Amino acid sequence: MNQDAQLLTMEVRGVTLRRDPAREPCFRVVHLYSELRRSVDFSYESQLEKLHREYNTETQGMEIAAQSLVDFPSAPWELRMELARQCWDESRHARLYYRRLVAKGGHKGEFPVANHEWCVACVFDSVVGRLAVQNRTFEGGTMDSMRKAVGLWREIGDPETADMIDQILADEVQHVRYANQWIRYLGRKNPSVLLKVAAAISELKRISAALRPRPGEFSINGVDLVGVPQPSVRANTEDREHADFSAEEISEVVRQQRLEELSCGKNALAP
Amino acid sequence: MGLNVKQRGQYVSTFRWIQVRLMETLASWVPTTPEMEAKLLFGAHVWDIAQNADALGKRTHELRLPLQHSMMPASAYVDGLLELSVIDGASQRIAGFYDAWLPGLATRYRRYLGETDLLMDAPTARIIDRMLETEARMIREANELREQLPALRLSEPDLALRLANREAAVGHVVDCTRTGVAREAA
Numbered sequence: 001m002n003q004d005a006q007l008l009t010m011e012v013r014g015v016t017l018r019r020d021p022a023r024e025p026c027f028r029v030v031h032l033y034s035e036l037r038r039s040v041d042f043s044y045e046s047q048l049e050k051l052h053r054e055y056n057t058e059t060q061g062m063e064i065a066a067q068s069l070v071d072f073p074s075a076p077w078e079l080r081m082e083l084a085r086q087c088w089d090e091s092r093h094a095r096l097y098y099r100r101l102v103a104k105g106g107h108k109g110e111f112p113v114a115n116h117e118w119c120v121a122c123v124f125d126s127v128v129g130r131l132a133v134q135n136r137t138f139e140g141g142t143m144d145s146m147r148k149a150v151g152l153w154r155e156i157g158d159p160e161t162a163d164m165i166d167q168i169l170a171d172e173v174q175h176v177r178y179a180n181q182w183i184r185y186l187g188r189k190n191p192s193v194l195l196k197v198a199a200a201i202s203e204l205k206r207i208s209a210a211l212r213p214r215p216g217e218f219s220i221n222g223v224d225l226v227g228v229p230q231p232s233v234r235a236n237t238e239d240r241e242h243a244d245f246s247a248e249e250i251s252e253v254v255r256q257q258r259l260e261e262l263s264c265g266k267n268a269l270a271p
Numbered sequence: 272m273g274l275n276v277k278q279r280g281q282y283v284s285t286f287r288w289i290q291v292r293l294m295e296t297l298a299s300w301v302p303t304t305p306e307m308e309a310k311l312l313f314g315a316h317v318w319d320i321a322q323n324a325d326a327l328g329k330r331t332h333e334l335r336l337p338l339q340h341s342m343m344p345a346s347a348y349v350d351g352l353l354e355l356s357v358i359d360g361a362s363q364r365i366a367g368f369y370d371a372w373l374p375g376l377a378t379r380y381r382r383y384l385g386e387t388d389l390l391m392d393a394p395t396a397r398i399i400d401r402m403l404e405t406e407a408r409m410i411r412e413a414n415e416l417r418e419q420l421p422a423l424r425l426s427e428p429d430l431a432l433r434l435a436n437r438e439a440a441v442g443h444v445v446d447c448t449r450t451g452v453a454r455e456a457a
Contacts, residue, residue, distance in 0.1 A: 021302035022310075059307065062314040066301035069294065069317065077328065077339045084294060084321030087301065091314035094307075108307065118302070 009123065015210040018122035021063045026109030027056075031119070032211070037111050038219035040228060042156045048106040050149075051161075055097040056113040058168075061175075062090035064121050064134050072127040079127070082178040089171045096164050112220065120207055128183055128193050129200035135179030137204060139172050143243065146172065147236040169239065176243035232261055273388045280334035281342060282383055283327050283395055285445045288341035289352070289376065290324035293368075296356040300364055309361040309423055312416055319405050326398045333394060348441040355434060362423050366431040369413035373406045375438035 009016050012031045020029050030036060039046035065086040068075075075083075098108070121134040146169040153162040187194040213225035235253045245253075274282070297313045297320060304310045328339030343349060358367045380399045389396050417423045425431060 022305040024305045024307060059310065062311070063302040066298040066314060066317060069298040073295065077325070081321055081325060084298075084318045087298070087314040088318035091311045094311055098307075 010119075012119075013210045015207045016123055017119035017207070019119075020115045021060070021118050023113070023115075024109070028109070028112040030112045030114050031116075032217075033114075033213045033225055034217040034219060035112055036114055036219055037221045038223040038225060038228070040223055042152065044104075047156075047158075048101060048104060049111050051097050051101040051104065052106060052108075052111045053113070055094055055101060055108075056115070057117065058090050058093035058097060060115055060118040061134070061139070062087050062094065063118055064130065065090065067122055068127060068130055071125075075127050079178075079182050082182070086175050089175070093168045093171065096168065100161055100164060116211070120204065123207075124200050124203075126196045126200070128186055128196050131179040131183055132197040132200045133204050135175050136183065137201070139179075140176050140240070140243065140245070143169060143172055143176060143239045144233045144236045147239065148231075148233055173239050173242045176240075176245075180244040233257070274386055274392070276334055279387060279392055279395060280331060280336045280340075281445050283334060284331045284336055284340045284342040285344050286380070286383075286399075287324050287327035287331065287339070288343055289348075289444070290320055290327060291341060292352050292356075293372070294320040294324060296352070297368070299356065304361050304364065306361040306420075306423065308416055308420055309365060312365075312413060316409050316412075319409055323398075323402045323405060326401070330395055330398055343446060344444045345441060345446045348438075348444050351434070351437045351441060354437065358430070362425045363430055365413055365417065365423055366425040366428070367434050369410045370425075370431040371434035372438055373410055375435055377403055377406060378439075379444055 008019055010019050011017075017031075023029050037049050039049045065083045069080060069083050069087075072080075101107070117134060117138050121130050121138070124130045124133055146165055150162045150166045150169065153159075153165060183193070183197060187197070215226045217225045219225055235250065235257055237250050237254065240250050240253065294317055297317045300313045301310055301317070304313065325339075328341075331340040332338040344352075352372075355367050355372055358364050380403055384396055384399055387395065
């Protein structure tokens with residue numbers, strides 16, 4: 001790795017990550033799940049933590065799209081337009097989560113934050129690698145969890161937050177869709193692009209494994225991170241179709257999730 | 272005498288180059304600005320500026336240039352943009368961009384509108400009118416943010432003034448040395 005790259009990156013548990021984006025001093029920025037609060041219910045504090053976490057996550061989405069505009073000036077203009085649009089979308093989303101956080105009595109910096117998405121996505125040095133990891137994988141997965149979150153917030157009697165998340169989800173579909181379409185298009189033009197995508201996903205798996213909680217690790221609010229039942233999240237097949245995943249890709253996600261549920265005995269009601 | 276087709280194309284493609292550079296400047300500030308409200312302001316405006324660049328890039332094709340064609344401005348202007356892009360600090364960035372650079376650019380657009388034939392070149396004029404509206408809104412939003420968060424106000428106004436003077440000192444934004452384009456109206 002050259003010196004410039006070293007300045008931009010850091011080592012966490014043996015894997016190379018991009019250094020964190022800038023945050024105000026009121027935030028405590030951490031890198032491990034054991035340094036975060038883990039919300040396993042919908043208590044008042046958990047509600048605030050979820051809104052606070054999503055506020056930071058949407059901010060990262062904006063930062064990743066913006067950094068891609070900076071890092072890939074030779075990308076096709078139409079793709080750069082999609083990235084620019086995403087910056088605006090994620091900026092609005094962050095403001096929406098923050099507004100809701102404040103309305104419920106929360107504040108900026110109330111909980112530790114991790115910038116996992118930024119730190120992982122921005123180590124990839126190709127635009128397709130970044131789209132595959134951030135838009136297709138992270139945001140694709142978010143479509144599944146957000147669909148579930150809409151129902152859960154409604155169940156606890158907070159339709160305002162539920163409606164907000166539903167609108168944000170609709171916006172996120174477009175971010176996943178354009179990534180799918182561009183990866184396919186660029187892959188048809190140059191098949192080596194698909195090798196970069198595969199390499200990025202392989203590296204993502206390695207990083208995720210390294211960062212995953214280990215037995216005996218607890219969150220700062222005392223949750224056993226390995227022992228606690230993992231919430232079951234069903235594939236949001238409807239939005240995945242809107243996002244231009246193929247029928248085979250959707251079937252594969254559903255199959256993987258079922259396998260995971262069977263092997264972990266997951267609790268379908270956990271948030 | 273007004274501008275001809277070639278000269279209009281040179282202006283439009285130069286304005287496009289500037290918009291793309293401004294978009295990249297804001298984008299580079301998004302992850303490097305700690306203050307969340309300023310960061311979110313820059314992120315939202317990345318899209319506004321990208322749309323300006325896109326509209327200009329479609330117009331270049333109508334002026335016998337490639338689609339989304341850009342032409343680098345005069346070197347003094349490029350140097351000024353570089354100075355803007357390396358500013359550090361949220362309040363300095365906001366002041367440099369919204370108090371100095373955008374107003375200077377608006378003056379250039381108005382000069383262009385004063386020089387071109389507004390009927391013959393109506394498609395460009397419409398684009399520039401919309402850009403002026405967009406950029407006025409961006410400045411308004413930056414001002415509103417500073418009203419809400421006085422910490423984002425610049426304590427020493429010298430920086431904005433210096434940058435504004437630097438922008439204004441560049442007489443001709445189109446690189447006359449490479450193109451032989453008509454001089455900008457004073």
